[in-house]
Amino acid sequence: MAVFEFSQWDGSQSFTPQSADALFDQLNDYLMNYGEEVLDQLADLEERNAEALELLMQQGFLERDEEGKFRVTPKAIRRAGSKALDELFQASRRDKLGRHDTDHRGAGQTQLDETKPYEFGDPVANLNLHETMRNALARQGAGSRLEIEEEDLVVHSTEYQTSCATVVLVDMSGSMTRFNKYGQAKRVALALQSLVRGKYQGDTLQFVGFYSSATPLTERELYNSAPKPVSIFDSRINLRINLDKPPRFIPQHFTNIHAGLQLARRLLRRQSAANRQIIVITDGEPTAHLEGRDLVLIYPPAEKTARLTLAEARRCAAEGIRLSSFALIEDYFYLGLVNFVEQMAAVSGGVSAYCNANDLGNMVIESFTRGRRTRRSVR
Numbered sequence: 001m002a003v004f005e006f007s008q009w010d011g012s013q014s015f016t017p018q019s020a021d022a023l024f025d026q027l028n029d030y031l032m033n034y035g036e037e038v039l040d041q042l043a044d045l046e047e048r049n050a051e052a053l054e055l056l057m058q059q060g061f062l063e064r065d066e067e068g069k070f071r072v073t074p075k076a077i078r079r080a081g082s083k084a085l086d087e088l089f090q091a092s093r094r095d096k097l098g099r100h101d102t103d104h105r106g107a108g109q110t111q112l113d114e115t116k117p118y119e120f121g122d123p124v125a126n127l128n129l130h131e132t133m134r135n136a137l138a139r140q141g142a143g144s145r146l147e148i149e150e151e152d153l154v155v156h157s158t159e160y161q162t163s164c165a166t167v168v169l170v171d172m173s174g175s176m177t178r179f180n181k182y183g184q185a186k187r188v189a190l191a192l193q194s195l196v197r198g199k200y201q202g203d204t205l206q207f208v209g210f211y212s213s214a215t216p217l218t219e220r221e222l223y224n225s226a227p228k229p230v231s232i233f234d235s236r237i238n239l240r241i242n243l244d245k246p247p248r249f250i251p252q253h254f255t256n257i258h259a260g261l262q263l264a265r266r267l268l269r270r271q272s273a274a275n276r277q278i279i280v281i282t283d284g285e286p287t288a289h290l291e292g293r294d295l296v297l298i299y300p301p302a303e304k305t306a307r308l309t310l311a312e313a314r315r316c317a318a319e320g321i322r323l324s325s326f327a328l329i330e331d332y333f334y335l336g337l338v339n340f341v342e343q344m345a346a347v348s349g350g351v352s353a354y355c356n357a358n359d360l361g362n363m364v365i366e367s368f369t370r371g372r373r374t375r376r377s378v379r
Contacts, residue, residue: 020059021079023052027061028080031072033183035226042070077223081194084187088361118153126155163202164371165271167264168192170222171282171328172211174230174253179330182227184357185281188364193219195365206267210260212252212288212297216267228252239297254297256288258305261312261323268321276321277371279364283328285340306340313348323350324367330356 030038042062046053053070056062061076072080115128131154136146168189176182189207196203207217211228230253241250257280268276285301289308298305316323325341327334338354345352351370353363 020055020061024056024059024061024076024079025083027056028076028083031223032080032186033180033226036071036224037226039070039072039224072220072223074220077190077219078194078197080223081190081197081219084191084361085194088188088191088365115154115156118150118155128154128156163204163273164200164275164277164368165204165206165268165273166192166196166276166368166371167206167208167267167278169208169210169214169257169260169264169278169280169282170217171255171280171284172209172225172227173255173282173284173287174228175283176227176328177229179357181283181328181330181357184360185328186222186225188281188361189222190219191361192365192368195368204271204273206264208260208263208267210256210263212250212254212256212295214256214259214263216263234299237297237299240291241295241297243293243295250295251297254288254299255282255284255286256290256295257282257286258289258309258312261309261316262290265312265316265319265321269319275371276319277368278316278321278323279367280323280325280341280344281328281360281364282325282341283330283337284334285336301336306343310343310347313344313350317348317350322371323348324364324371325350325352326360326363326367327352327354328357328360329354 027038042053053062060073061079062070063073065071115131118127132148132152133146135152135154136148139149139152140146170182170185170189172182176185193205196205207219207222208214209217209222209225217225231249231251237251239251241247260280261278264278268278286305286309287299287301288295288297289305290296291308296305313323323344325344327337327341329337341352341354344350351367353367355363
């Protein structure tokens with residue numbers, strides 16, 4: 001696993017990329033791990049190597065906002081997601097990924113070897129030109145200019161794929177800074193977005209970052225994000241914060257899976273997709289939960305926080321939402337975390353797994369592809 005160290009450039013190293021693509025890929029490695037903090041440092045680079053930044057801007061990877069600050073473009077974010085997807089999977093496997101198959105046939109995205117006569121409304125892109133011309137030739141005979149009639153038209157049959165609404169919950173707590181865990185979680189989430197955008201336009205994919213709270217993230221906000229810095233270091237913490245009258249300072253680095261699941265469930269209620277699922281990526285047991293309008297922060301992890309979080313997992317399952325939870329284990333075998341994600345799978349009838357950051361991608365995408373709706377009544 002690559003390890004990245006980020007510091008202000010001192011001008012001692014030459015910066016001569018072979019192309020804008022290669023230059024952005026280098027920049028992207030740091031953006032994945034450190035977020036927009038890297039963009040804030042580009043002004044210093046501009047003073048010393050304006051040519052590199054000009055190249056990125058000319059090729060559409062960087063632009064300036066209204067305040068003159070650098071920001072990545074949609075093209076750059078799409079490249080980051082596509083590159084992440086390419087790195088995760090071999091080309092021979094990609095065609096098998098992301099399908100939500102049914103027995104129905106219709107105008108879908110996957111062409112089959114079978115053909116059928118053209119019917120009004122069939123996509124012209126599915127035209128089988130070889131069979132169409134052969135039909136016209138058989139009808140007219142050889143020796144004259146070939147004229148194609150509607151009755152000659154043949155199209156490929158297509159496989160209908162049901163839509164799927166997915167919410168990816170990404171842990172933004174302070175511990176995700178270690179071992180490039182957050183950078184890898186971002187890569188997986190953006191790779192999944194690239195897969196959906198490229199192959200499964202009928203699906204919806206939303207991101208939610210959870211920390212002491214939980215918030216929806218656009219693709220750009222996810223790309224620019226970083227874990228919340230640890231702000232208090234007491235060995236035991238038990239805080240209750242009224243959100244209607246919050247103090248000026250609220251520690252943000254805790255792990256509120258409870259709030260994340262609540263928000264994801266609300267987002268999925270608005271979706272009419274046949275399949276709905278939540279994918280949770282975390283590296284720690286929950287250390288925060290909500291009680292009405294109170295935010296409760298507890299460390300070490302408390303039984304009450306776990307109980308309320310598991311109750312929310314049950315509610316998701318009761319609404320027909322499939323829940324998959326992935327625990328990132330890097331520097332030590334944290335039995336409490338593994339036990340917790342296994343409990344979430346048990347109460348929701350969902351999926352749980354633990355892995356290191358490098359193995360996360362294949363496991364998440366495999367879970368996504370199996371995310372068909374299964375309505376359960378969980379007691």
